[in-house]
Amino acid sequence: MPKQEKIKTPSLYVNTERGVALLNLSHAYYKDTYSLVNSDELLEVVKLYLDSKNPEYDDDAFDNATPEQYVQTLKKILIDDDSAFDKYDPKDILASVEELYSFYRSLLRVTVINYNNSKIAGNEFKMIDGHFNDLVRESYRVVEEKLQGFANQTYRQVNAASNAAILVQTHDWPIPEGYDQLRDIDFIDTVMLRPPMMMHTKSNKREGVFSAVEENPIKRFHGQKGQWYCYPAKIGESLAYIYFNVDYLVNGIALSNLFQLAQPDEVRGQKPDLILLFGLKETEGMVSHYYHDTKNHIWVGEVPYTDKTTYFGYMKKMCLTLHNLHQIYNGRLPIHGSMLRVRFTNGKEKNVVFFGDSGAGKSESIEAMQEIADDKIVDMETIFDDMGSFTIGDDSRIYAQGTETGAFVRLDDLSSAVAFNNMDRGVYLNPELSNARVIIPADTYESVIKHHPIDMWVYANNYDEKVGIHRFEKEEEAKEVFVAGKRKALGTTDEVGMSTTFFANPFGPVQEEERTKLIIDKVFNRLFANNVYVGEVYTHLGNDKSKEALHESARELLDVLMNN
Incomplete structure (x- = not known):
């Protein structure tokens, strides 16, 4: 038997x-x-x-x-x-x-x-x-x-x-025709974690790119109350209803350290911008899809029930793909990057955005700046750690806002000081394996969604041998580097060696290149017209993990921020 x-x-x-x-x-x-x-x-x-x-x-x-x-x-x-x-x-x-x-x-x-x-x-x-x-x-x-x-x-x-x-309850919300199967699924109201939490999944790496389909995945949803739960998340300014199969409880619980949980009064009577169906046994094959329900103005994602999709990256990145597509259709530019606010002792305060695909050195650059911080720096605050968006304000300036209130970070890339300071709040995923991750709280939702002015935007270059930073003098030269999305893959996905990704972002821009290009042109035009520093920082992470070169680049970057 x-x-x-x-x-x-x-x-x-x-x-x-x-x-x-x-x-x-x-x-x-x-x-x-x-x-x-x-x-x-x-x-x-x-x-x-x-x-x-x-x-x-x-x-x-x-x-x-x-x-x-x-x-x-x-x-x-x-x-x-x-x-x-x-x-x-x-x-x-x-x-x-x-x-x-x-x-x-x-x-x-x-x-x-x-x-x-x-x-x-x-x-x-x-x-x-x-x-x-x-x-x-x-x-x-x-x-x-x-x-x-x-x-x-x-x-x-x-x-x-x-x-x-978890404390759960059902909520009344305007369920569109064809979505009736979602009616009885409980929403998570409140989560209590007992960290540090050590959790394990069958898979430890993400593969492939999410693609569009012509049929709404909601037709394949037949989940039952008690076997599915909904995590109502505020992803940036998008309202997302993330439905997950109970076998993906590891992912569902980990969400509470990454995305702001919507309050009951933010769910009652509210139709979401995004719906994710995570762990559909009815989905054939190994492919994750999304569908744009233009009639009801909802982006619907589906992730199949497989061993591979137990990796938390599938849940996070599908959520961000749906959010980014929603942003693109609203005329905003999704940014695969990290944003840091630095306050100096001379009274200056500067916001810098690091840009690049997975493994380019965005989070690592922030860690390096924190590690070399001296008496010239009063405080450094992470606004967003992985994904944000740019928008053109009424004053023609470019502003940035984030998506996540937490950070999904490789354990190997954390400095010992940062790791130990956050250990007691972390959700650890497969800590004994390569590409081990921790999800830690990073900032408040109010700070994340605030529109922050940009003083510097740098591409995280992990493949060149140069040290320091470089400012682009011409708009077209900068745009060429950012749009190419070149990097040396470090094994955090299924890619190995040199690769290019349109605008360094396979989570929205790749799926909607033509729409995104129009927004890219407007954003770069405004940045250069307003004399914002647009450049690249050499992280060396594709070739040298000693961090010496990265620290040197971080010092030069801080010097430019403080003295310009």
Whole structure:
């Protein structure tokens, strides 16, 4: 018989193949150790654990007990009934209980409370989840100490029951014709994380480019309440309803460190600009698509249910692709880059935007500036870390705004100071693998969407051997470099070696080149007319990861900002 990999009951969902567990505390609530040990949910987890084992046959081995015998033995231990040891050795029981505890804690464990079912519970969901964690931890310790025969001298307050909790409810919003399948799907109202969180996915790299289709993916959505959830996100000034299959719970929870969660009153009665259907089993093949519903003015994205799409980059980049397309159709220019505000001791304040495709050195340049900061710098603030947009103001100046309130960063590219300062707030993805990532909060939503003036815009050049920065004297010369989007790929996607991407942005501009070119012409014309510094910074990351050259380039860049 194939091994059991799933539990699917009204109160508990577990998929060990995806490494997720969801416990609905609106259906199952435990007052004390005895209600926990007598629960159907514990029995189901024990069944799953025992089925994962392959012990050699031994009548005395506790892992060969039936699930019912296993739980019954735990009950006897709790009430000091020595008949628990008639058949099983206490050491075998203890070893198995330790493994059961580790088996459960290896999953991403999320509790969910439905606000619609109980407003009192909704207001206290953090306390309810905290009680659950305390109960599981204490129940484990009671059994452990009874079996080992003495009290522990060191206690570790781990997240025994859950890593996170979500408060959910349904909302009334103007659902267009053909979108009725979304009506019963719960929206996430509030998220509580217990960081630092270490999460794992089947895939650790993104492949391909998202493409347009002629048929609305909503026709392939048949998700059910409890198996799908919606994260209502504010991506820049776009309202996005991100629907995800529960097997993508890792991605759905990680969103809370990246995109601002919309408040209930920002969802009720509001039609979204963007809809993402993430984890569609009905989608054939390995391709992620989007569709422009011009009738209802909604951009709809779909990502198929596959092992590859478990990588968080698929969720983030499809969200940003939909947002960027929405921006292009509104006459704004999507920027694949990072923006930093630097305040100097001489009273000057400058905003610099780094531009380039993945691995070019945008975030790394900001890290380098932070690392070499000296007494000439009062403060440096990251406005956006990966994606923003330019717009022409009524005063004919170019302004920038961001999209994300968090940063999705490679662990290898973080300085030790930045990494340790943010460790306790981070969501870590596959930390033991290459291209390991962390998602950390970066800025407030109000600051991200504010229209910021631009003092300098530099292309992150990771392929040339030069050091420092270079200012373009002619508009056409600058435009040629920025539009070509040249870089040396570092293995963060499926590309290797030198590559070019239209406007260094495969998330919107590539899909709408002609529309984007018209906006590019207007933006460059305004920048040069207003004498804004447009240039390139040599990051050397395609050839030299020692950071010495990058630091030298950062010093020159800071000097120009401070003295111009």
